[in-house]
Amino acid sequence: MNNWRRxxxxxxxRSIRYPLARLIIVAVLxxxxxxxxxxxxxxxxxxxxxxxxxxxxxxxxxxxxxxxxVVFNDAKVAREVLRxxxxxxxxxxxxxxxxxxxxxxxFGNANLLPRLRLPVAMDNGLSAPDIGFLADTAxxxxxxxxxxxxxxxxxxxxxxxxxxxxxxxSIATTFLVSLSAGLLAMILAMRxxxxxxxxxxMLAEAANDARLRQDFVPREIPIADNExxxxxxxxxxxxxxVEAGRTSLQRQHDELEQxxxxxxxELLASKDSADExxxxxxxxxxxxxxxxxxxxxxxxxxxxxxxxTSLDEDQRRITNYLTLSTHSLAxxxxxxxxxxxxxxxxxxxxxxxxxxDVMLRNIEAEFAPLALAKGLRFKFFFPIxxxxxxxxxxxxxxLLRNIIDNAIKYTNTGGVLVxxxxxxxxxxxxxxxxxIGIAPDQLDIIFDEYFQVANPQRDRARGLGLGLAIAKRLAxxxxxxxxxxxxxxxxxxxxxxxxxxxxxxxxxxVQPVVAIARSSSLTGARVVVVEDDEMAAKALELxxxxxxxxxxxxxxxEHALADSRIENAxxxxxxxxxxxxxxxxxxxxxxxxxxxPIKATLLTGETFHEEISTGSSLxxxxxxxxxxxxxxxxxxxxxxxxxxxxxxxxxx
Amino acid sequence: xxxxxxxHLVQAVLLLVALICHFPLAAxxxxxxxxxxxxxxxxxxxxFTEFPPEAIAKSPEIRLCxxxxxxxxxxxxxxxxxxxxxxxxxxxxxxxxxxxxxHVFYVDSHQRWNAAAEHLAPSRALxxxxxxxxxxxxxxxxxxxxTDGARFDINLAxxxxxxxxxxxxxxxxxxxIHE
Numbered sequence: 001m002n003n004w005r006r007x008x009x010x011x012x013x014r015s016i017r018y019p020l021a022r023l024i025i026v027a028v029l030x031x032x033x034x035x036x037x038x039x040x041x042x043x044x045x046x047x048x049x050x051x052x053x054x055x056x057x058x059x060x061x062x063x064x065x066x067x068x069x070v071v072f073n074d075a076k077v078a079r080e081v082l083r084x085x086x087x088x089x090x091x092x093x094x095x096x097x098x099x100x101x102x103x104x105x106x107f108g109n110a111n112l113l114p115r116l117r118l119p120v121a122m123d124n125g126l127s128a129p130d131i132g133f134l135a136d137t138a139x140x141x142x143x144x145x146x147x148x149x150x151x152x153x154x155x156x157x158x159x160x161x162x163x164x165x166x167x168x169x170s171i172a173t174t175f176l177v178s179l180s181a182g183l184l185a186m187i188l189a190m191r192x193x194x195x196x197x198x199x200x201x202m203l204a205e206a207a208n209d210a211r212l213r214q215d216f217v218p219r220e221i222p223i224a225d226n227e228x229x230x231x232x233x234x235x236x237x238x239x240x241x242v243e244a245g246r247t248s249l250q251r252q253h254d255e256l257e258q259x260x261x262x263x264x265x266e267l268l269a270s271k272d273s274a275d276e277x278x279x280x281x282x283x284x285x286x287x288x289x290x291x292x293x294x295x296x297x298x299x300x301x302x303x304x305x306x307x308x309t310s311l312d313e314d315q316r317r318i319t320n321y322l323t324l325s326t327h328s329l330a331x332x333x334x335x336x337x338x339x340x341x342x343x344x345x346x347x348x349x350x351x352x353x354x355x356x357d358v359m360l361r362n363i364e365a366e367f368a369p370l371a372l373a374k375g376l377r378f379k380f381f382f383p384i385x386x387x388x389x390x391x392x393x394x395x396x397x398x399l400l401r402n403i404i405d406n407a408i409k410y411t412n413t414g415g416v417l418v419x420x421x422x423x424x425x426x427x428x429x430x431x432x433x434x435x436i437g438i439a440p441d442q443l444d445i446i447f448d449e450y451f452q453v454a455n456p457q458r459d460r461a462r463g464l465g466l467g468l469a470i471a472k473r474l475a476x477x478x479x480x481x482x483x484x485x486x487x488x489x490x491x492x493x494x495x496x497x498x499x500x501x502x503x504x505x506x507x508x509x510v511q512p513v514v515a516i517a518r519s520s521s522l523t524g525a526r527v528v529v530v531e532d533d534e535m536a537a538k539a540l541e542l543x544x545x546x547x548x549x550x551x552x553x554x555x556x557x558e559h560a561l562a563d564s565r566i567e568n569a570x571x572x573x574x575x576x577x578x579x580x581x582x583x584x585x586x587x588x589x590x591x592x593x594x595x596x597p598i599k600a601t602l603l604t605g606e607t608f609h610e611e612i613s614t615g616s617s618l619x620x621x622x623x624x625x626x627x628x629x630x631x632x633x634x635x636x637x638x639x640x641x642x643x644x645x646x647x648x649x650x651x652x
Numbered sequence: 653x654x655x656x657x658x659x660h661l662v663q664a665v666l667l668l669v670a671l672i673c674h675f676p677l678a679a680x681x682x683x684x685x686x687x688x689x690x691x692x693x694x695x696x697x698x699x700f701t702e703f704p705p706e707a708i709a710k711s712p713e714i715r716l717c718x719x720x721x722x723x724x725x726x727x728x729x730x731x732x733x734x735x736x737x738x739x740x741x742x743x744x745x746x747x748x749x750x751x752x753x754x755h756v757f758y759v760d761s762h763q764r765w766n767a768a769a770e771h772l773a774p775s776r777a778l779x780x781x782x783x784x785x786x787x788x789x790x791x792x793x794x795x796x797x798x799t800d801g802a803r804f805d806i807n808l809a810x811x812x813x814x815x816x817x818x819x820x821x822x823x824x825x826x827x828x829i830h831e
Binding site: 064065066067068069071072073074077146147148 | 693696699700737738739801802819821822824825
């Protein structure tokens with residue numbers, strides 16, 4: 001197997017053997033070629049010189065021997081002289097000529113000789129015949145001189161095959177010898193390469209093995225004391241260091257894990273205590289707000305009652321200031337409670353299909369008078385086709401209220417535009433204003449609590465600075481986010497994206513938050529109030545009494561149930577949080593006793609909607625304190641009207 | 653037009669043949685005389701004969717002395733005068749008993765050879781003649797004109813005695829060599 005791999009490595013193009021073998025083959029072939037070329041050139045010249053020399057020597061010898069015969073024109077002797085060429089097998093024809101060009105004697109087949117050309121060149125035999133490569137024959141024509149003057153000439157033709165045979169044999173020998181030497185060199189080189197390639201391959205396999213098995217123990221690789229040996233030794237040293245490093249790293253990792261576990265435990269403990277603290281804060285805030293709402297609620301009802309009595313001018317002015325202050329206080333409290341409620345994560349969206357035009361009508365009803373009062377234009381942009389949103393109507397309306405309120409607040413000239421645009425399966429709601437704008441470096445912090453543009457002195461007339469903070473939280477709950485684009489002194493654009501509903505089913509109607517009190521006669525109606533807070537109960541009593549209603553108050557549900565006056569009342573205002581039985585339980589009990597559905601509303605200063613929006617609470621309308629007098633009247637009127645409609649339907 | 657060409661070509665060839673035949677062939681016109689053949693042979697012998705250095709050292713030329721009665725022969729030999737042999741100029745003179753300095757001596761008869769032989773002995777000249785029996789008479793080269801060509805005999809012993817050396821190529825041509 002190993003041997004097979006070794007031998008196949010020559011043909012393996014990836015192995016270093018392949019290019020080396022190619023290199024050696026090229027070098028050997030090149031060497032052979034060069035050797036053959038130089039040998040051929042050299043040998044060819046030698047062969048040609050040999051031919052010339054031999055032929056010239058033979059011709060000279062014969063010419064000298066025959067010189068007297070030529071001079072004395074003795075053909076017989078001349079023939080005898082030429083017969084010496086019997087000893088030269090390569091000479092196939094020869095002839096002697098007199099000075100006049102007459103042939104004196106010939107040898108062999110004289111017809112083979114070319115025609116004589118006179119005069120013969122007198123250059124001492126240097127008139128070498130032009131011998132072509134592998135030519136069959138060569139012809140030589142030499143003058144015969146006697147006493148320095150020409151006496152005749154000799155012509156000779158020889159076959160050259162013996163010379164060429166020797167030449168080719170020599171070349172072939174050179175080729176074979178070179179080839180043998182080249183093959184030997186190649187075999188030796190390949191054998192030598194084993195000393196490099198095998199350790200390198202083992203090294204590569206060892207490295208791969210170490211990587212795959214994560215085993216960094218030094219490997220046993222046979223090595224020599226050379227550069228490859230150094231490589232293997234260094235590789236093993238590297239493995240040792242890697243192993244040491246890994247061990248150290250593992251130790252550090254373990255320590256780190258332990259440290260992380262400890263820190264995590266500490267953090268979890270910290271988080272638990274922070275959660276606990278947060279919950280405590282929320283509980284405190286809820287309790288405090290409840291307790292704050294009651295007196296504010298009472299204050300507002302007292303003030304409204306006071307304002308309806310006959311007062312002199314100074315008293316009326318002071319009462320107006322007091323009313324304004326109370327309004328502010330209630331507003332601050334409501335905003336703070338909104339933030340706390342939204343941060344608590346207790347508000348969950350209940351998406352439904354909402355028609356955009358209903359939303360717009362409500363916005364118009366609420367903000368058009370405000371804009372008008374500031375001398376601003378208040379416009380809408382929306383598509384002609386009906387646009388259906390899929391969102392929590394109340395939360396979205398609250399969000400838009402905050403943004404539009406802000407826009408009107410910060411715009412002194414120009415106007416505010418509210419636009420609804422269809423965008424890729426959603427509705428992009430935009431609020432444009434031509435207000436003071438927001439500097440680019442402040443765009444990120446406008447959503448922080450109590451940040452107000454251009455109001456570092458916290459001018460209360462410009463609001464609380466909680467509007468955008470609440471809007472941002474509402475957007476998060478709705479699964480969207482508010483984007484703001486602004487140009488200082490030019491205006492601002494707020495955008496929020498709301499999913500688009502496909503079908504116009506179950507359209508929820510968004511009722512205006514500010515109920516408009518209707519002028520109808522509730523005079524003489526009997527109203528029962530159950531309120532444990534004495535001040536709040538008194539304020540409610542005064543407020544309702546001022547509208548001509550007969551009010552009976554009870555400090556607790558138990559007191560009320562024990563009294564026969566509670567039966568057949570026209571309306572019930574019940575505080576949710578009562579000592580003993582709570583407001584909801586009280587109303588449920590009361591409903592059981594009553595022969596027909598009773599008209600009642602729960603009043604609460606609680607911040608946690610879900611506490612009172614579970615179970616039987618769905619049956620009872622809830623109003624959150626503080627509540628204005630007009631809202632109380634509207635509530636009574638609405639429920640009476642509803643019953644009247646139901647009654648007339650049943651009668652019909 | 654093409655049909656009319658042939659007669660013109662034939663006429664041209666016939667005219668050319670007639671012109672060539674009008675002139676006699678060169679070989680037929682100049683057949684060399686016997687005297688001139690002898691003279692040429694004398695000159696050729698000089699090419700293949702090596703004189704002893706002391707014999708020619710004193711003289712810048714080679715002197716050919718002739719003792720001939722035939723005027724045509726004398727004329728043919730005299731025609732050799734001025735030609736170069738062995739790097740020296742050939743001078744042709746009539747032999748007299750006074751003119752002892754001869755390198756080559758040509759004689760045409762037994763009588764004149766006998767008369768001159770004793771005068772020639774000290775000069776160690778190459779002696780040549782064409783009369784039959786010259787070699788037996790102590791001459792060195794005896795020319796014999798035959799029907800198949802010119803031949804010669806060489807008296808090698810006489811030559812050695814005079815210190816002359818005949819080239820082997822020359823000796824190979826000799827009809828008879830007297831040792």
